[in-house]
Amino acid sequence: MIALSITVRQGDFTLEIDERLDARITALFGPSGAGKTTILDCIAGLRKPSSGSIILAARPLFDAARGIDLAPYERHIGYVTQDVALFPHLTVRRNVLYGRRDGQKLALTAVTRMLEIEDLLDRRVPQLSGGERQRVALARALMSAPDLLLLDEPLAAIDVERRRRILPYVERVRDELSVPIVYVTHDADEVRRLADRVVVLEGGRVIRAGAPAEVL
Amino acid sequence: MDIWHITWFTVATAAFATLLMLPPGLFLAWLLARRQFRGRVLLETLVSLPLVLPPVATGLLLLMLVAPRGPIGGVLERAGIEVVFTWKAVVLAMAVMGLPLLVRTSRAGFEQVDHRYEAVAATLGAGPLRVFLTITLPLALPGVIAGSVLGFARALGEFGATIMIAGSIPGATRTLAVAIYSFAETGRDADAMHLVLVSAVIAFAALGTANWIAARAGVRS
Numbered sequence: 001m002i003a004l005s006i007t008v009r010q011g012d013f014t015l016e017i018d019e020r021l022d023a024r025i026t027a028l029f030g031p032s033g034a035g036k037t038t039i040l041d042c043i044a045g046l047r048k049p050s051s052g053s054i055i056l057a058a059r060p061l062f063d064a065a066r067g068i069d070l071a072p073y074e075r076h077i078g079y080v081t082q083d084v085a086l087f088p089h090l091t092v093r094r095n096v097l098y099g100r101r102d103g104q105k106l107a108l109t110a111v112t113r114m115l116e117i118e119d120l121l122d123r124r125v126p127q128l129s130g131g132e133r134q135r136v137a138l139a140r141a142l143m144s145a146p147d148l149l150l151l152d153e154p155l156a157a158i159d160v161e162r163r164r165r166i167l168p169y170v171e172r173v174r175d176e177l178s179v180p181i182v183y184v185t186h187d188a189d190e191v192r193r194l195a196d197r198v199v200v201l202e203g204g205r206v207i208r209a210g211a212p213a214e215v216l
Numbered sequence: 217m218d219i220w221h222i223t224w225f226t227v228a229t230a231a232f233a234t235l236l237m238l239p240p241g242l243f244l245a246w247l248l249a250r251r252q253f254r255g256r257v258l259l260e261t262l263v264s265l266p267l268v269l270p271p272v273a274t275g276l277l278l279l280m281l282v283a284p285r286g287p288i289g290g291v292l293e294r295a296g297i298e299v300v301f302t303w304k305a306v307v308l309a310m311a312v313m314g315l316p317l318l319v320r321t322s323r324a325g326f327e328q329v330d331h332r333y334e335a336v337a338a339t340l341g342a343g344p345l346r347v348f349l350t351i352t353l354p355l356a357l358p359g360v361i362a363g364s365v366l367g368f369a370r371a372l373g374e375f376g377a378t379i380m381i382a383g384s385i386p387g388a389t390r391t392l393a394v395a396i397y398s399f400a401e402t403g404r405d406a407d408a409m410h411l412v413l414v415s416a417v418i419a420f421a422a423l424g425t426a427n428w429i430a431a432r433a434g435v436r437s
Contacts, residue, residue, distance in 0.1 A: 044335075044339050045338075045339070046335050046339070071338070071343075072335065072338035072339045073338045073339070073342055073343050075339070076341070077339060078339065079336065079339040081332060081335075081336060085332040085335075085336045087336075087337070088333075088355070089355055098337065098340050098342070098350075099337075099339075099340025099341050099342070101341060140340065141340070144339075144341055
């Protein structure tokens with residue numbers, strides 16, 4: 001689905017990855033500083049690789065050799081960042097609808113029901129708990145009908161107990177929608193539970209890749 | 217006593233000057249807060265210049281620009297627009313003198329907006345203009361409002377540049393600040409004191425309103 005072949009240099013740190021991510025959920029797994037978030041930022045267009053290319057379903061998002069570098073708003077990639085970054089001045093409803101595209105088939109009611117946030121729609125962001133924020137951010141990304149969904153440690157900011165509670169929602173997105181997901185985590189249990197394929201990163205390099213059962 | 221006319225004229229021209237400085241002011245504030253470009257320091261210095269230059273000097277420079285034989289004034293004259301010693305000159309002097317305060321304070325407001333919100337909005341399909349109007353500007357609003365009020369307050373009290381390009385024509389260009397000076401100079405001390413009192417009340421109301429709006433915005437976000 002997404003063919004990723006990029007190099008990112010920053011100071012002493014060099015990130016190199018050459019992978020085809022075509023599973024329903026691909027996990028990028030590794031310790032902090034391995035370059036996981038950098039990869040997501042490059043795919044979303046928030047960061048420019050030093051060289052290489054990023055091709056999503058035959059559509060080049062970035063190609064250094066051909067001078068292609070689509071702006072983030074042209075890429076159709078949903079991105080739930082680690083801090084979720086819900087817009088603090090908008091209600092939950094306006095957050096969720098912010099990126100809705102014309103003519104997309106995904107209905108608000110379907111998404112809010114799936115993520116169980118119907119009752120939160122008229123609330124303001126400061127009134128939400130950590131777990132609720134995660135689900136709203138997920139709904140917001142889904143409502144933009146992305147061709148690919150990036151989840152950056154969506155569970156890192158909340159405690160273990162609440163993490164277990166958001167996993168079923170990610171599984172629902174995986175099973176009910178056809179959008180492929182790239183999921184960044186440093187938790188092996190999450191990888192085993194969610195991912196079809198795992199790419200293990202360390203110090204900016206891919207050290208192993210394959211089915212979670214074989215790799216971990 | 218033309219105290220009400222002077223007050224009304226001053227508030228109206230200051231409000232108009234504030235509206236006039238908002239579009240370029242917000243653009244400059246955003247540019248300085250969010251973009252790296254060549255000549256940035258130069259632009260920053262130019263914008264702030266009226267803060268440190270004697271207002272009378274700024275007034276003289278403006279006069280040279282908009283006088284009927286000046287580079288801008290010439291063009292305007294051919295279009296049938298007269299600026300010098302009219303209410304338009306008052307507005308111009310107020311806008312130029314208020315702009316630095318608007319830009320500096322709004323810029324601080326823009327700088328406080330976390331880049332992540334703008335980045336996420338872009339991934340949701342929002343282009344630069346939509347990101348600015350729906351994310352950056354609303355989140356920077358307390359700073360923008362504070363800057364607008366400071367600019368407005370500065371405009372209300374403008375004296376040096378106004379006297380240079382608009383003069384002190386009763387009923388035509390005489391603002392509170394200019395009138396206080398004219399009255400005091402001609403021995404009408406009681407009238408001058410009345411206008412001082414009016415100025416104080418307006419300034420107090422403007423700043424109070426700004427603080428109230430800022431406090432409300434703070435509670436909401």
